[in-house]
Amino acid sequence: MQPVLKISNLHQTFEKGTVNENHVLRGIDLALSPGDFVTIIGGNGAGKSTLLNSVAGTLPVEDGQLFLNDTEITKQSVTKRSKYISRVFQDPKMGTAVRLTVEENLALAMKRGHKRGFSRGVKSKNRNFFKEQLATLNLNLENxxxxEIGLLSGGQRQAITLLMATLQRPDLILLDEHTAALDPKTSITVMELTQKLITEHHLTAFMVTHNMEDAIRYGNRLIMLHQGQIALDLKQEEKQDLTVPKLMTLFQKNSGVELKDDALLLA
Ligand SMILES: Nc1ncnc2c1ncn2[C@@H]1O[C@H](COP(=O)(O)OP(=O)(O)OP(=O)(O)O)[C@@H](O)[C@H]1O
Ligand SMILES: [Mg+2]
Structure with a gap:
């Protein structure tokens, strides 16, 4: 099956040629099949966000190639990629326009990737569609x-951000610790919603998390980054009976790194 995303020998180095040179990604090779929901774990500074930034195009690729559905996108602009790739960040404020209403934000999302300017006027035919979409969140947001988005809670905003990120059925959705700023209960709600949207619309997703339970529970594939490389790549079958201790043992076996506790990954 043709991969949705293919990453080939991706390298990223920060502050190259200085004493602070940091070779963050060291030859990442990865292919995501349609419908893959991949969770990514790794310690602070492992390069998780750098990987997502490279795919989204906000960080130019130093070396290697990126393909989206067989089209090379290595040098494609962020704007062009945003038609096919959507992102949700940790901060609920990043995904929505604070001074616009819920409806205006959703209208913006409908136009995402199109170069037309945004008009504040919202077509009434969209209103019902937005209401229906909001109702699926089960958060009483349909009314x-x-x-104004700024008046909603972090969890409500993140749920709407997810809705906005999936409204155009992107080829790929990038989630970078998108529940990390939420309280535990809200985090579960948003994670369940994430899973529902990804599954229902058969989306392909990359989700970075520091919550190893979530990384195990959700998705059909788990990747661990360590020292700029993929230290573990576990498929659905291998994830089935996985526990956090088993994951730690697997990591130690594959990487040769002795972990005294799980601080490295939970950091
Ligand atoms: N724009 C940048 N300029 C210089 N160094 C950077 C830049 N972005 C990231 N780095 C460095 O690259 C390394 C990887 O950062 P990255 O943000 O990808 O880590 P991460 O795995 O997402 O970590 P965290 O779990 O803390 O979010 C870190 O050492 C970081 O300081
Ligand atoms: Mg990060």
């Missing part, structure tokens, strides 16, 4: 179309 809040006229509320």
């Amino acid at each position: 809040r179309l006229d509320a």
